Amino acid sequence: MVEKDKSVEEAEFDILRFIQILLIHKWKFLTIFIIVFIIAALYGIKQPKFYSVDYEVFYNESIKEFVVESDVPVIKNKFEKAFWFSTMKSDEMSRLIAQNSNLPYSASTVKRMIKVDMVEVKGGSVPIFKSNCYFQK
Numbered sequence: 001m002v003e004k005d006k007s008v009e010e011a012e013f014d015i016l017r018f019i020q021i022l023l024i025h026k027w028k029f030l031t032i033f034i035i036v037f038i039i040a041a042l043y044g045i046k047q048p049k050f051y052s053v054d055y056e057v058f059y060n061e062s063i064k065e066f067v068v069e070s071d072v073p074v075i076k077n078k079f080e081k082a083f084w085f086s087t088m089k090s091d092e093m094s095r096l097i098a099q100n101s102n103l104p105y106s107a108s109t110v111k112r113m114i115k116v117d118m119v120e121v122k123g124g125s126v127p128i129f130k131s132n133c134y135f136q137k
Contacts, residue, residue, distance in 0.1 A: 050136040056119070057088075057129040081118060081127045088116045088129055103135060 022029065087093065094111035105113070113135055119128040 048136055053133045055131055085118050
């Protein structure tokens with residue numbers, strides 16, 4: 001008679017024995033699952049709701065400096081980075097965001113929640129504005 005090695009027996013997984021254990025102790029497993037699920041649901045409900053968004057605004061214009069409008073050539077002004085940067089950080093922009101987002105914040109509060117930076121790309125002529133908004137509801 002050949003004896004089986006004990007380490008081989010311990011390494012085997014008997015699925016039928018596992019199912020028997022689950023059936024015997026089903027109420028314990030079900031109770032533990034329900035308690036953990038309720039704790040997780042309560043934790044999720046208690047968490048503050050916040051929304052965070054990061055976005056970049058690119059300005060790329062491939063039109064020449066001379067534009068023809070109504071058959072009359074017009075010299076087009078160059079893009080003013082500082083003007084658009086100040087516009088994105090303005091009180092009017094904050095007021096419009098507060099008005100259109102339906103959030104219970106005033107324009108001054110919204111202005112503090114939005115951070116706008118101008119990204120300078122080395123050798124790039126396209127201005128990039130990077131914005132980060134963080135709202136807590």
